[in-house]
Amino acid sequence: MSWEAGADLLVVGTGVAGMTAALRARELGLRVLVVSKDSVDAGNTTWAQGGIAVVRPDELDPGDSLAKHVEDTLTAGVGLCSRPAVREILAGGAAAIARLRGAGARFDVGADGELARTREGGHSAFRVIHAGGDATGAEVQRALADAVRGGGIPVLEQHCVVELLRGEDGSIAGALAMDAESRPGVLRAPAVLLATGGLGQLYAATTNPEVSTADGVALALRAGATVADLEFVQFHPTVLYTPGGPRGRRPLITEAVRGEGAVLVDVRGQRVMAGEHPLEDLAPRDVVSAAINRRAAETGSEYVFLDATGIGAGFAARFPTVHAACRAAGIDPVREPIPVASAAHYSCGGVMSSVDGRTSVTGLYAAGEVACTGLHGANRLASNSLLEGLVVGARAAEAVAKDLCCGLLNRKPVGEVVPPALAVVDRELLQTTMSRHAGIGRSEEGLAAATKALDGAAIVRPLKTREAVEDASLLMTAQALLAAARQRAESRGCHRRTDFPDTDDLRWRRSTVFRLDASGWLIHTTAGIARTAA
Known part of the structure; x- marks a missing residue:
């Protein structure tokens, strides 16, 4: 390896969840290292326009309440939200906003001096706060980036995580990464938080930035974690259309x-x-x-x-x-x-995790869009995403600190690290195929054709460049998404099947959960699928 670094917690990603986690972990006395494919200012959060949905006890619409925010979220999630997770995450919103404002975030205010509130789709009240009009994400990112810099938290910019490292017992021991010159290095840490954002680059048109190549989902799968509800990709109804198509x-x-x-x-x-x-x-x-x-x-x-x-x-x-x-x-x-x-916008599913960010793999945590906490269900309620990143990011850092203190995490060094070779597919072919067959309208015929096309075009290559790493992540996630979409033989939320247009609560009011078996094949599992609104 060309280089090496170490920490108590390795945070992968510089969006709202990752930066919040890094700051909270530093407050708790942990040695933190952040890895970003771009700069510290360029997390996925930057592109979020709308705002943050939150019910604040001191400033709220007449008749609005946390309970109503919970019910709006459950309604949007069409039966697949976890009510306890929804309640717990949304209840942490007011305190999370107070911490964010304490870190320097400036939100728009009305003539009465209170935070300005607007209303978005699916909300029964004006509870979405915003900054810079329609630049909320940019302001949140600015405040968090300034706080990370001011706190002296090291950030490896222009670095790409290739693979998660595990000890003999399967627990996390760090990550293999590469720098901007594609030189490999080892990052040793007993805890890794995936905060890599979404998977919008699976599609030809998306609101997501170029770094949103589903890295976290693929890394988690290869590390032995489970993923859930990947078929629920939210397409934003309104992106700017220009001649030639988006x-x-x-x-x-x-x-x-x-x-x-x-x-x-x-x-x-x-x-x-x-x-x-x-x-x-x-x-x-x-x-x-x-x-x-x-x-x-x-x-x-x-x-x-x-x-x-x-x-x-x-x-x-x-x-x-x-x-x-x-x-x-x-x-x-x-x-x-x-x-x-419309264009691909947000992944409602992801790496299965608790509201504290814990996954099924010891030492692996997930927060933000890459995670599936049970908050979003089959369709995310508008402006709940930044709130989730703020709340779960902080809780994940606290979970890491607790797990380290209790001696639950692996501090043993791993042996020789070898860059993997994995299947990749030409990116334009993958995006065109997914847009055609796994967009808003889906069918068994189209999903099967997409699966066959990607499997037939796959070539195994060593992951020696960032592009190869991203292409491998895109292919693995596309295969998992297609498998989940084929399995869910109904229409629910943002998963629409033209051959199964109705919602089937009797058979499908549950999550679709996948993991890799010992041979690297995707398999469906019934473990931990009790995602209901009960």
Whole structure:
């Protein structure tokens, strides 16, 4: 190995969950090392526009409550949320926001001096706080990055984790990584927190940044952990559409625009959401995305319009990021409707973990989008994600400290480390295949064709570059997602089967859980699948 480093806790990822965990772990006296494929300022959190959903006892809508936030979350999750997990995570929201503000985050305030609140799809009250209008993620990332720098926490920027290392008993012992020049190195740690974000790069069009290549899911699977509910990929209803169709990372048109009164209309000027759901344009995202795709197909178009002209001249001040993206595309959202389409946005499933971040592998923890805590179920409620990262990130750090103190984690060094060789597929082929067959509308025929195409195109290569590491992660996660989507023979939340259009509570009100067997094959397991709203 070219280089080596060590810590009590290795945090993989610099989004809200990873940075929060690093800061809390440092407060608890742990030696922390953070690894980032990009810079410390460029976590997935940066791209989050809408805000943070939280009920704060001192500032809330009349009639709103934590219990109502819980019920809204359970409703959006369509029977697959864990009620205890939902209650516990949401209950930690107010304290998490107080800590974040203490770290320097500045949120927008109203004329009364209280934090400004908006409403987004699926919420029954105005409880989403925001910063910079539509730049909440960027402000959260700035505050956390400044706190990490100020706290002297070391961050290995432009470094990629290749594989997790395990001791003879199977527990975590660190990670194999590579630097910007692809030189391999060993990071020794008895605890690793995966906070790698999402898997949007599985698809041709996504709101996710280029680093969102499902690394955490693949690393966890290869380390022996279980993953759950990967079939539930939330497609954001409204990304900016440009001629030639959406591809790559697309500008997001935050749901808060609809929260402020914008409505969806088709190319003929007819309302898209009228009669589709009692909340109409503020319906849960799975409902809105499906309606947009259906109306676009009916009208022979690839997009619909988001008419925000009713918001008026204040649009640019309230939504500066959206306004800038529209103007760059030659659109004036104050005077004309915005062409929009759906794109892969958020993974509701991931590495199975508790609300304290613990997984089925000793020494391995997960927090944020990469984790499946039971909060999101079959469809994430808008703006619950940043809150989950703040709450579970801090709790995971506390769990690591407790597990270290109790002597539960492995401090024995591992022997020789050899870079692995794994199957990869051409990325454009993978993204095109997944978009065509594993997007919003799915069927056994299409999912089987996608599985066959990826299996047939796979080539085993040594993981000597970051691109190879990412391609291996994308393929393994795609295979797991396809397996889960084929197994769930119903439509629920953001998993829509054209051949099974109904929701089947009798058979499928449970999670789909997979792991790798000793030979490296994906197998379905019934262990730990009691994810219900009970």
